[in-house]
Amino acid sequence: MNSRWSRGTKQCLVLGGLLGAVGLLPLDSQAQPPANVLFLLDNHRSMQNFPTYLPEPKTPSAPIPTAKRGDKGYSDPDYGDFTDTGCSDTELVQAMSWFDKNSLDPEKNGSIPYDNDPDLGSPFFAPGEYYQSRGWRVAWNGNNEDYPYSVSPTFDSLTSYDAAAACRTIANVYEYYSRNPTSYNECLSCLANKGWWRGPIIPFGKNTKNGTLGPKQYDDEPTFPNEARRKWVLSGRVLNVRPPSFVIARKALKDVIQTAGHVRMGVATFGGDRGWFDPAWILSDVRPQCDASLPSINEAELNRTALSNAVNNTVFRHNERSLGETLFSLGGYFSSQTVDGRWNSWFAQSAIGNTTWGWPGQPGGGTYNNPYPPYQTGSSYAMASDEWLKATYLDPATGTTLPGQRWEIGGANRSTCSADQVNAIIVVTKDAPRYDNSVPITKMMELLIAQGAQHPDGTPLTFDPISPANNLNSGGVNYCDQFEKYPGVLATKADCDYTDYNWPAGLAAGNKNFMDDVAFFLSHADLRGDLPGTQRVRTYVVGYGSSHPMLQSVALAGQGGFFRADDGAALRNALEQALTEISAATP
Template sequence: MRNDFFKRVISSKKTLGSWLGLTVGVVAGVAQAASPANALFVLDNHTSMQEYPEYLPEAFTPGYYPTPTAPAPGDLGGDGTAGYNINTGCSDPALVAAMSWFDKNSTDTAKNGSIAVDNDSDLGSPFFEPDKFYQSRGRRLGWQMEEYPYAVSIDFRSLNASSDAFSACYTVPNWSSEYFFSPIMDECQTCLATKGWWRGPIVSAKTAPGLNGPAQVAGQPPLPPEAFRKWVISGRVLNVRPPKFVTARKALKDALSLASNKRLGVATLGRDQGWFDPPEIVKGMSPACDKSSPTIDETALDRPALRRAVNQIRFSNLDRNLGEALFGLGAYFSSQVQDGRWANWFAQPINPGWGWPGCCTGGTTDNAYTGQLGSTWAASPDEWLKAPYVDPVHGNLPGQPWEGTGNDKSICFDDQATSIIVLTDGTPRYEDNSVPITRMMSLLTAQGAKHPDGSLVQFNPTGSPVGGINYCGDAPKLPSGTYTAADCDYTGYNWPAGLSAGNKNFMDDVAFFLSHTDLRGDRAGNQTVRTSVVGYGDQSPMLFSISKAGQGTFTRADTGTTLKNGLLNSLQ
């Protein structure tokens, strides 16, 4: 990445036309000089964060498993209320080889899982107790909302575990009498004693209601076969390869403990609130402004409270709406409370609309997966200014977060450096384009914003190419090579999407807007916001494009240690 990518050259403010009536500063870089800096961490709470980094294996040796002619439900090869007993056990050579990353008898703690990944006393349970047993599926631990038997509570703070193999095994068929003293239950207990894990039955047409699941939501991609395979695994297995949310949560808490001379905050992706889903500020910027100069008052920062805030995050979002979250966080760092800047930019109706979100002629194509109409896409009167409200289905919804009015402001000083640091495990998608793309681009092009190579940003929503921001062609591809701009135009299971090639997804446009626009009219200088991304096991070109557009850094990380280091390095 070129050095000039990180330079921060501040240009003079220029006025837009009288139709805006505002002054907007556009900058080529984002390194404000004030200290200490702001760093808001955003932890992805999409349901995929519940999954294992690598699914538990479906590997099997052809012909190894017995195929009796008339098996009972509890026999090997039987089918009943607990599922179909096919390729179960722990002795199939192909399965044993696929599970060789774990060995409960090893003297290496990295392989025997004898040390809990996260033993935070603020949580209701250690994650994970080595000698207890947990109900799992091949892709993730059983979650109380969707699977039975389950291991993870609704709020992701505590676990349901069995202290003995007998209870763990008989919970799989829900203690049904037809499984008492059966071969499949004997196999389960033997496997837990010898291996510490057992691959159990797979969901079938005969599986009892409540014991099958999970059911996929309309408009989402089909679930993998591993979602329907039942397992029982010890905490030792989970300590070697924990679910992604456990590793990410611990890495973020560690980073919050180590970050120095920074105002810190925690946010997550927003819940369903209609079209635009604003983010949730789990813990606002801390410490307060009067405790932040000339250096951070560590006692006022209250790192334990920040770590507790991370523990409150629920990993149940159906959308990975990162673009919407970045847009809402721009509002949080804006001077809306002081001078109404965000509302002056983004109150409805957005004009011109040209068939993009938020205008009288708005809308997009209908959802090919569900048939949902796109004609009113993101056209609510309060679309980007939502106040808190109570929804009959989702309960209390926070609406768009704004800063406080006193010492709890999001930005304390003139030219204060501010960063958003995202930890996510995948490409943004699923209804993540409900942002006012035309207005953002109008603000940028009117001020002469430039790409890193010095060329002017262009946007022509009625032409081809449409322009806008797309740096996927610069993203490195493993093991070698690069992607193309078309890789940011993904539309599969990603409704709604833009209509023009080259800019069908707007997440990187939002990051560019934040890093090139003065978000505050109440302070001298330019208050821009940089965006960096840590991709957990993901080398998505869109994540790279977001970080480049946000004038931040992109880091690929695959372990708890590299996640923590990636978060800390992003602060630099």
């Protein structure tokens, strides 16, 4: 059962076959101008992972000290420990029974590429090719993390192998002399008979050939599972049955972009690391232009191919899942800043006045120090004069361009064309936000309280930033206690006060994370001074494999809806249902 919250009312629906028949409202039935929608796609590096890891049913066996090169159990100093390899272990074979290369059913034999988009550099995945993998993801050619590898650094193409090359590369076999014929022959046999081979495992923390760390364990993340260190060779057929998360999400979003009717669309991801506040990457502005959108969409100007290519350009390697900061940035994009300077009048440091307006933390502003390497100080939190208005930045050390606060282009390219349009952000995200609290929380709450904002139950919004660590009634927005933590068990507000691997965070119990406060601000503040009425932005959230209470709190605060989706079909249905609700909403 998937719960949906919309404007404070809980409703339930099943995202199954029946929902697929709901579809979008036909073009000629629309009674209002097309909505403006930005799709926000999670680009955290965990999106590289499989939704379900490849099996590691037992604690990995220790290498055999007396084993020699070519023996089972040999610890190869460059390629890993050849323990538990093969395709004959009973538990392993049972755990892999979801794939059958000899089945007549394409859903089980993987004979059809999952995403055969010609604008990608490779099909994802070629049934007759083989790919280097780990137990948690297809091996990635980035940051010297995985060797051998198959996924390109930019995630838009693949390095594939024939069976002999795939086995030779992973089993440490050289062309002119054999180093590990046992494992090499075992690999060839498994690929021929099963379509997969489970190979060596990298000892924890060991440097390996080509500088690979197997993969690198980040200091600010929990310890990676054993599956991250286990090497596999997989047929493209296996990967077509159970692709990585980013392939599933990317394909579902592109499918919806190709069929959505009566809607202006854009694409964004979480931004690059700018220190504190990280503005969004907007990969495609909301399109088409206003003069090609009203009263109906000019299909040629919409250019669905360009929108799909923007999705293909998403790079899934971000170390933060900064939902709140990104939503705040997109609020600036939907504002009338280019017309009347509205965002600047609210969030320039001169308008905020002092550091306590930026953070309800230490008495003089700021927050506690980072408990994880590199142990940054929190005392200078968000003190840059342009903190909430950052321009695009070229990092001289890496040559990388990092996004700044994007504004609408203006003129015919406005993000909002008319006062009677609905503005919305649809988030596709894999889990709860992390490293995501660098927003001017106190100023946002001050603006909302001045206008008399109310919670969905009609009670007034309150907020007290003074001495938050000692204040049990700091106020703000936290609806996590209205949702289930586990089936049949309600969460508490404290469940959304998580701080582990999540620096910085606030100090006030019941409101240590601010992403739902940001969604509330966007759905209640009048973001445009150049149009009548209240020009707000709703937030819809699709939890891809996750129903974390914080994601549901964000959707409720954003006057949108929450959907849980565990596979590609449910993800497409959830996106379509969100668009249907947006089409029926009022500005």
